[in-house]
Amino acid sequence: MDMKMNAADLQAFLARDFPQVAADFEFVEVAPPFVTMALVASDRHLRPGGTVSGPSMFGLADVCAYFCILSVLGPVALAVTTNCSIDFMRKPRPGRLLCRMELLKLGRALAVCEGRLFGEGAEDKPVARASLTYSIPPKGTSHR
Amino acid sequence: MDMKMNAADLQAFLARDFPQVAADFEFVEVAPPFVTMALVASDRHLRPGGTVSGPSMFGLADVCAYFCILSVLGPVALAVTTNCSIDFMRKPRPGRLLCRMELLKLGRALAVCEGRLFGEGAEDKPVARASLTYSIPPKGTSHR
Amino acid sequence: MDMKMNAADLQAFLARDFPQVAADFEFVEVAPPFVTMALVASDRHLRPGGTVSGPSMFGLADVCAYFCILSVLGPVALAVTTNCSIDFMRKPRPGRLLCRMELLKLGRALAVCEGRLFGEGAEDKPVARASLTYSIPPKGTSHR
Amino acid sequence: MDMKMNAADLQAFLARDFPQVAADFEFVEVAPPFVTMALVASDRHLRPGGTVSGPSMFGLADVCAYFCILSVLGPVALAVTTNCSIDFMRKPRPGRLLCRMELLKLGRALAVCEGRLFGEGAEDKPVARASLTYSIPPKGTSHR
Numbered sequence: 001m002d003m004k005m006n007a008a009d010l011q012a013f014l015a016r017d018f019p020q021v022a023a024d025f026e027f028v029e030v031a032p033p034f035v036t037m038a039l040v041a042s043d044r045h046l047r048p049g050g051t052v053s054g055p056s057m058f059g060l061a062d063v064c065a066y067f068c069i070l071s072v073l074g075p076v077a078l079a080v081t082t083n084c085s086i087d088f089m090r091k092p093r094p095g096r097l098l099c100r101m102e103l104l105k106l107g108r109a110l111a112v113c114e115g116r117l118f119g120e121g122a123e124d125k126p127v128a129r130a131s132l133t134y135s136i137p138p139k140g141t142s143h144r
Numbered sequence: 145m146d147m148k149m150n151a152a153d154l155q156a157f158l159a160r161d162f163p164q165v166a167a168d169f170e171f172v173e174v175a176p177p178f179v180t181m182a183l184v185a186s187d188r189h190l191r192p193g194g195t196v197s198g199p200s201m202f203g204l205a206d207v208c209a210y211f212c213i214l215s216v217l218g219p220v221a222l223a224v225t226t227n228c229s230i231d232f233m234r235k236p237r238p239g240r241l242l243c244r245m246e247l248l249k250l251g252r253a254l255a256v257c258e259g260r261l262f263g264e265g266a267e268d269k270p271v272a273r274a275s276l277t278y279s280i281p282p283k284g285t286s287h288r
Numbered sequence: 289m290d291m292k293m294n295a296a297d298l299q300a301f302l303a304r305d306f307p308q309v310a311a312d313f314e315f316v317e318v319a320p321p322f323v324t325m326a327l328v329a330s331d332r333h334l335r336p337g338g339t340v341s342g343p344s345m346f347g348l349a350d351v352c353a354y355f356c357i358l359s360v361l362g363p364v365a366l367a368v369t370t371n372c373s374i375d376f377m378r379k380p381r382p383g384r385l386l387c388r389m390e391l392l393k394l395g396r397a398l399a400v401c402e403g404r405l406f407g408e409g410a411e412d413k414p415v416a417r418a419s420l421t422y423s424i425p426p427k428g429t430s431h432r
Numbered sequence: 433m434d435m436k437m438n439a440a441d442l443q444a445f446l447a448r449d450f451p452q453v454a455a456d457f458e459f460v461e462v463a464p465p466f467v468t469m470a471l472v473a474s475d476r477h478l479r480p481g482g483t484v485s486g487p488s489m490f491g492l493a494d495v496c497a498y499f500c501i502l503s504v505l506g507p508v509a510l511a512v513t514t515n516c517s518i519d520f521m522r523k524p525r526p527g528r529l530l531c532r533m534e535l536l537k538l539g540r541a542l543a544v545c546e547g548r549l550f551g552e553g554a555e556d557k558p559v560a561r562a563s564l565t566y567s568i569p570p571k572g573t574s575h576r
Contacts (some may be wrong), residue, residue, distance in 0.1 A: 231419060231421065233395075233400055248377060248414060256377055258417055273402055277375065
């Protein structure tokens with residue numbers, strides 16, 4: 001799959017279209033069909049004890065899948081999540097949480113991604129796995 | 145299923161154990177096996193345009209399932225989400241977002257809930273549906 | 289939701305388009321957005337001990353969702369399952385296994401169904417729950 | 433993860449405990465945490481047109497996950513599927529269908545697997561992806 005947006009493009013897109021959450025995420029690697037992002041955790045992402053909350057993990061997977069699709073499809077602001085199945089397997093340790101997402105299918109109407117969340121340096125002990133489906137708007141619906 | 149915690153009990157538990165998010169949620173009805181909760185949306189739950197974000201909807205479903213289990217099981221702080229499958233079906237309109245969750249199974253090791261998210265007064269046009277599995281700690285592991 | 293195909297229409301469609309499995313299923317009730325079907329279990333649906341196998345339960349949910357969509361949409365042979373999330377909660381007892389499926393959303397491109405499997409007379413102790421997404425072919429793609 | 437059962441052990445276990453379906457499956461590779469199996473498709477696995485049916489794909493993923501767990505855990509006949517989320521992404525072509533499953537977590541009570549289904553020689557264009565959770569019986573519950 002060819003890359004239509006690189007890390008800098010995606011970061012700019014994130015900052016412009018999702019100003020409220022842009023500071024929460026960093027691009028670690030953009031290498032289609034893979035995109036790896038990190039959660040820049042602050043207090044509101046944490047539960048008592050300092051572990052990242054479930055909704056924050058969901059949010060990381062969701063954002064990472066979105067940008068995984070955009071890296072190949074180009075800027076299509078209207079792609080929306082239609083399904084997510086997520087398994088929480090281990091308690092995240094304090095420290096940076098990463099998500100590595102793979103674009104498995106990019107069809108005309110649907111895109112399917114699958115990936116894992118893991119603490120930095122512990123990819124072999126994933127904290128969670130997630131699969132997500134995005135609905136792709138019909139062609140011609142460009143961004144802005 | 146008998147009720148072990150009513151709305152006031154659950155509200156107190158929420159305030160004490162999840163102080164960071166307690167102000168985000170209200171109990172609307174506690175009638176086991178059903179619990180209905182509302183998201184008290186603030187800026188950080190919203191996307192540009194004023195619609196509730198995906199992670200906030202996930203969070204509402206997750207919290208509602210947790211308290212659905214606790215309403216029947218009593219205070220068991222260590223129950224943890226192991227799986228969630230969520231389908232986003234319609235864009236939420238501005239206004240109060242509710243979740244009505246049903247406890248389908250309460251086994252020794254696992255509990256399964258299923259529910260829907262909908263705007264107030266629009267239960268027939270659900271915004272999302274979700275099913276969640278919680279792992280229940282072995283008996284004897286009481287809360288505090 | 290208006291009914292475009294009733295039980296007799298659906299049964300005829302099943303017999304014509306899925307001759308290999310038509311004898312395995314019966315329509316119990318067609319009342320959109322709900323469709324209830326029964327599995328007519330034979331040896332190949334059973335595991336040692338006489339309980340219905342997981343794939344047979346999946347198949348019942350899948351077929352029931354398909355006909356739930358067709359009851360409202362009319363004969364559209366090209367609708368295909370894109371996602372299924374299924375939770376197995378109790379061991380099915382010997383006896384007839386039913387599935388009651390609800391069409392939650394019928395969009396232009398996607399349909400979402402949710403339902404439960406239960407032994408006859410035991411709807412309050414569901415054996416499994418399932419949610420399914422179907423991709424709907426673009427309009428104009430009629431059946432035959 | 434150490435291997436407690438190799439391909440021959442698993443094949444013997446399959447033949448003894450699941451005689452009804454043993455002829456449907458072959459072990460291609462057992463290399464924990466990965467197990468690859470093939471569906472030996474016969475008429476009852478196929479839909480008109482010769483493509484493998486959804487329930488047969490579900491069944492292949494389910495069996496492959498089961499033996500993925502047993503390859504590491506040893507013979508535990510009572511492990512049962514509690515959840516499966518499966519995405520169907522491409523129509524399978526005629527020919528052998530494989531499933532490569534990975535054991536992501538083996539806890540005391542739950543095991544989580546994730547894998548892909550693909551036609552022989554086409555692993556880069558997966559037909560489906562699936563994640564499954566199995567409930568593990570408490571220790572001491574040995575097989576026979």
